[in-house]
Amino acid sequence: MENKRKYVIPGDVITTGPFRPEQNVILDGNKIISTAIGISEIFDDSIKVIPLTGKYIPKIDDLVIGKVVSHTSLSWELDINSCYVGFLPAQDVFGRDFSAHADELSSKLKAGDLVAARIANFDRTRDPLVTIADRDLGKIDSGHLVSISTSKVPRLIGKRGTMIQMIEMATNAAITIGQNGWIVVSCETPEGLLKAKKAIKMVDEMAHVANLTDQVKEMLESKGES
Template sequence: MVPGELLAEGDYGVGSYTYRENGRIYSITIGIVEYKKGVIRVVPLQGPYIPKVGDVVIGIVTDFLPTAYVLDINSHYKAVLQASEFVPPRKSVLTEDLAKYLDIGETMVCKVAKFDKYSDALLTCRDKDLGRLIDGRLIKINPAKIPRLIGRKGSMVNLIKKETGCKIIVGQNGYIWIKGKEPKLEDLAEKAIRKVEQEAHTSGLTQQIQSMLQVEKGG
C-alpha cells in the first residue's frame, strides 16, 4: 500500500498508519496491510523511529545536563537518562562529576519510561538486562525492519544467535549490538542482519537465513 490508497470501506477499526474519512479507510504510508479483529492497520516498510513506552532501545551518550545524560536513540527526539540512577544515594547529583559514571560515547541499553510527541523521551536503566554495553560492535539498520529481524516470538534473532554463537541485543530504534567469540562470527551475524534488512518483506526468509548461515560457517 502507498499513501492515500483506499484500504476498506465500512465499519472497521482504524489501526496505526491509517486514517478514516467519510467512512473510508486510507493508508498513510508505504507498507503492508494487516487485518486483525476488525481493525485495519498498515505495517510500514520505511520510516523514522518513534519512541514507545516500554520499548527496549540502545542509545549513545552524547551530552550532559545538570542532572541527566542525553542519549542519541536514532530518532528525531532526544532521550534523557536521569543521572540519579547511577550516582550513589548519599552523594548529590548536582555536585558529582557525571562523567565519572557514564561518559560521552558510551552505549547503553535502556527502556523508554515516558514519552509523548511534545517532549523528549525519558529512559530508564532500572530493570533486568538493562545497562552499559562493553565491547562488541554497534550496527544501525532501518528501524522499520526491526519487527522482521526479531521475527515471530524472536525466531529470527534467536536463529542468528544460535548459528553464530554471538550475543545480540536488538534495540527497537534500529541500533543493534553484537558481541561474538571472534570477529569472524560477528561479521557473519552482521551479514545475516543486513540480509534480513534488505529482504524484510519477502516470505520464507527464516529458512533462507538458516541455510545461508550454515553454508558460510562450513566454508
C-alpha cells in the first residue's frame, strides 16, 4: 500500500497513471492535477488533496515564531503553525565547532520554548530549515502567544507598519509578528497587554472592514478594558 504525501498548489501535477481522482483534483489526459492548496495523498488506486485552510506555508526569509517540540542530537524541531516542521540546526545555536556529544541541546532550548526564527531554506519536498543566526532572533524569554489567521498578518502590520505601530504606541507593548500567524505580545501593564491582545484579535476578525484602523484606534483610546 502506497501513501505518498506532498504539499501541492493549484495546477501542480501530482502524478500520472491509472489513479481515481477523488477530492480537489482533476484528471487531464493521464495527469492528475491539484485544484487546491493542500497535501496530496496517493492511496491504493485513488488520489486526493486535503486542503490547508489557515495553515502557514513557509517562504524563504519569512520571520516566524516557532515553539520547540523536541530535539535530536543535531537539531530542534519547531512547531511553526504549518503542515511542515521547522528544523533548527544545533550548529546554528552552539557555533561551528558544535559537538553532538559535548553540548546538551536542552541547555539552550527545551520543549515549549518560543523562538523567533527565519526560514533559511525550503523547497516543498522537505521540512524547512530555520535559522536564529541574525539580529533580534532567538529564544523569546517573555510574552504571550496570540494566534491569528496567516492571511491577516499583512493587515495587522498595516501599510508601512502603521497598524502595528499604533497598537504598540497606545499600549506600550512590544509585539513580535511571525508571518506564520503567531504573535508574541510583551507588556509591563496588564491593561496594556489586554488591549494589545484585543486589538490583534479585532484585526483577525474584522480584517475585511473598511474603517478597521479607526475602530481599533477608538478601542485603544477608550478607558478601562471594555
